[in-house]
Amino acid sequence: MSGEVDRFQHGAALAMLLGDWSAGDGPLYRKLADAVARAVDDGSLVAGERLPAERELSRVLAVSRATVVAAYEDLRGRGVVDRRQGSGTRVNGRRRIPRSDGRVRGGQGTAIVQRLIDGPGRLISLGCAADAGVPEVAEALRAVADHDITELLRDAGYHPRGLPALREAVAHHYTTQGLPTSPEQVLVTTGAHQALVLLAEVYLRGASAVAVEVPSWAPCLDIFRQHGVRLVPVGLDDEGVDVHALAEALTGTTPALLYVMPTFHNPTGRLMSAARRRQVAELAARHGVAVVEDHAYAGHSLTVDETALPAPLAAYAPESGEVLTVESLKGIWAGLRVGWVRGPAGIIERCARRKAMADLGSPLIEQAVAARLVPRLAELSRARCVVQRRQLAELEHLLRQRLPEWTWTTPDGGSSLWVRLPGGHSADVYAQLALRHGVEVVPGSTMDPTGQHDGYFRIPFVRPLEELAELVSRLASAWTELVRHGPHEDLPLRPVV
Structure with a gap:
């Protein structure tokens, strides 16, 4: 039987697909x-x-086996599944194949994306780690309306590579960080996600593997999985991706890409040191592997002075190296869907052709707003980090108070805690109980295919302080239920005759 029809044999994958199934x-x-x-x-x-x-x-x-047996029997009675000894439970092959309804499908990370489409409903969703927009977005929008809009309207409106003013601002942004950049090396995208999609299209045609950090953010991994490549996992240490494990992975295979998050890694919040960045860049160049560095949380410093941050990994690459730097304005406001990729001009041109086929270029007014914000990124990030440090301190205080047995390492930056459950408890199981208490948890199994982080999950702290209190209260209630009572017993009522 092919992998396609066996992809949900593991319960965690099906649980993610079913989402908030126990509500009601x-x-x-x-x-x-x-x-x-x-x-x-x-x-x-x-x-x-x-x-x-x-x-x-x-x-x-986190239910009794009898509950699942009863559910499967119910499905068999409806003709939804077939059950045979030795063959297990399978979807009835005689059922009509439905037309697509447009729902997001694919790997385990797509359930997180589908939640953005559906909306959280009654849940506090831990699938999204984004805060409200800063007031400066409104200021920049007014400035565009007052000073830029007339000039913009004289333009035909099509710039597949991006608004020239924004490309120049991004190039200057990297040059001041120690990574000399020209506008020809910058492509503006509709968020960082599109940048990763375009890079995957350029690099993964006919490719067999991508090397990735584990853990890593599931929707990003799904971008690579959609191209049918094998993910080669590489673990982390305190300085970022483990260079010895990386050397072994690159020696054993030749991946088309290495995907890393060197600045405040998601979900651990670790900061890759300058020395480690140089080692990774040189090692990848030696093996002829292109590197994609994702700076989704570059402006979220919590314990490190922004002025002391290392330059992007691309700044440490030798001439023979090929490094693509992806970033966005997510830290300013995720609703401002502006991102970019910086890299060799030839690769940027190939990505630009694919972007032109996809959307002819991102909206110009949003890019004009971004062009006014990019020069202020350092200033805006410092102001936002003051708020985020308070949010992190409050979450850590509440967790120590209500859930003292849980463990984590205070992150260098980012927007989440990477929490480990005690006693070998599975985060997949805990996630199901958390759903019944009104919290959507993203378990570590979705971020690490090796199974080494099945007892972890991510808690974003970028939310109002009163919501953090309610969140921890719900998490504590779910944990109490798991520890005291275990799986829920739920049997169909059967008459006794």
Whole structure:
């Protein structure tokens, strides 16, 4: 049987697909059966697909095995699945293949993206680590309306490479950081996510592997998975990606790309040292591997003075190295969907052609706003970090007070804590109980395919202080239920005759 129809044998993958399946009234086994049936009806589960074994799914969903058995029997009675001894439980191959309904599918990270589309509802979602926009965005917008709009309207409006003023501002931004850059080396994108998509299209045609840090952010990994490549995991140490493990990975295979987050890594918040950046750049160049450095959280310093931050990894690369630097204005406001990629002019041109085919260029008014903000990035980041340090301190205080057995390392930067559950508890199981207490947890299994971080999950702290208190209260209630009572017992009522 192909991997396509066996992709949900592991309960964690199916749990992510089902999302908040336990919400609402009624017995759990019926709600579980309904959620699986919906996934089949909308095409998320395909004909012939094997579902997890009863014991495996009950473990991950934190319910009794009898609940899963009852749900599977309910599905069999509806004709949704077939159950055969030795073959397991599979989606009925005779069911009509539905048309796509446009829902986001793919790897485990796509459930996080789908939550952005659906909206959080009653949940506090830990899938998103973005704060409200800064007031300076409004100031820049007014300045564009007062001073720039007339000149912009004289333009035809198509700039696939990006508004020249913004490309110049980004080039100056990197030059002042010790990475000399010209506007020809900059492509403006609709957020950093599009930059990664374009780079994947350029580098992964016919490729077999991408080397990635583990853990790493699941939606980014899914961009690579969609090209059918194998992810080669490389672990971290206190200075960032483990250079010895990286050397071993690059010696054993020749990946098309190495994907790293050197400045406040997501989800650990670690800062890669300058010495480590040089080692990584030189090692990748020696093996002929291009590096994509993602600076999604570059402006989120918590324990390090912004002026003491190392230059981008590209600044340490030898002439033979190929490093692409991806960044955005997410730290200013995620709603300002402006990002960019900086790299060799030839690669930037190839990415620009693909962007032109996708959207003919990002909206110019947003880029004009960004052009006014990029020169102020350091100033705006310092102001925002003052607020984020208070938020981090409050979250750590609440966790020590309510959940003293949980452990974490205070991050160098970023917007989240990377928390480890004690006693070998699975974050996949805890995530299911947390859902029933109104919190969507993204477990470590989605960020590390090796299984080494199954007991971890990420808690973003960039939210109002009163919401942090409610969040920790819900997390503590879910933890108490897991420790005291374990999986939920939920059996269908059967008459006794």
